[in-house]
Amino acid sequence: MYPKPEDGGFPAATGGGNAYYHQAGGGGAFAVQGQAPLAAWSTGLFDCFDDCHNCCVTWWCPCITFGQVAEIVDRGSTSCGTSGALYALVMLLTGCHCVYSCFYRAKMRAQYGLQERPCADCCVHYCCEPCALCQAYRELKKRGFDMNLGWHANMERQGHTPATMPPHMHPGMTR
Incomplete structure (x- = not known):
């Protein structure tokens, strides 16, 4: 019923069903069966100079890059301008803008x-705020987003039409 220890599988301590822990390659790393492993970032944290334009924009005005990233991450519920302005406001009033951006x-x-x-x-945002913002920007770009268009234009470009308009209603009874 359960895998044998020599096969690398061990019964789960909690839960039920056929879930068990699996020892990966004898290296001592355990993963829960049924959960997808986390993916690596498409670029490294310090690969900022792969996109020199974005690197310069982020260095001189990080609120622009943050706004672009936040609009995509929020799926269009906040605009680039609103997110960038909030970032700048937090930066000016508290100096702890890295706390705000690390949530994104x-x-x-x-x-x-x-x-x-x-x-x-x-920690990434506290120590390397510009690099962290550039990495998020590059990740979204590699996933097919044109960061200059924003969420809604990207969805139209990809053929997804957002249901922002209410359905057309016929008028009720009239005399």
Whole structure:
């Protein structure tokens, strides 16, 4: 019923069904069967110069890059301008803009199943804010988004028509 220890599988301590822990390659790393492994980022944190234009924009005005990333991550519920303005406001009033942006990194990782690398999201943004923003920008770009268009135009370009208009209603009874 359960896999034998020599096969590399061990029964789960909790839960039921056929879930069990599997020892990957004898290296001591365990993964839960049935959960997809987290994917690696498409570019490294310090690959900023792969896109020199975005690197310069992010260095001089990070609110632009943050706004573009936030609009895509929020799936159009907030605009690039609104997100960028909030980022700039938090930066001017508190100086802790990295706390605000690290939440978007975590949200993006959850949406795309990305690993928390090279360290925790808040540490990445605290130590390397421009590089973290550039990495998120590059990741979305590699996933097919044109960052200059925004969410809604990207959806139209990809053939997804958002249901923003209510259905047409016929008038009721008239005399």
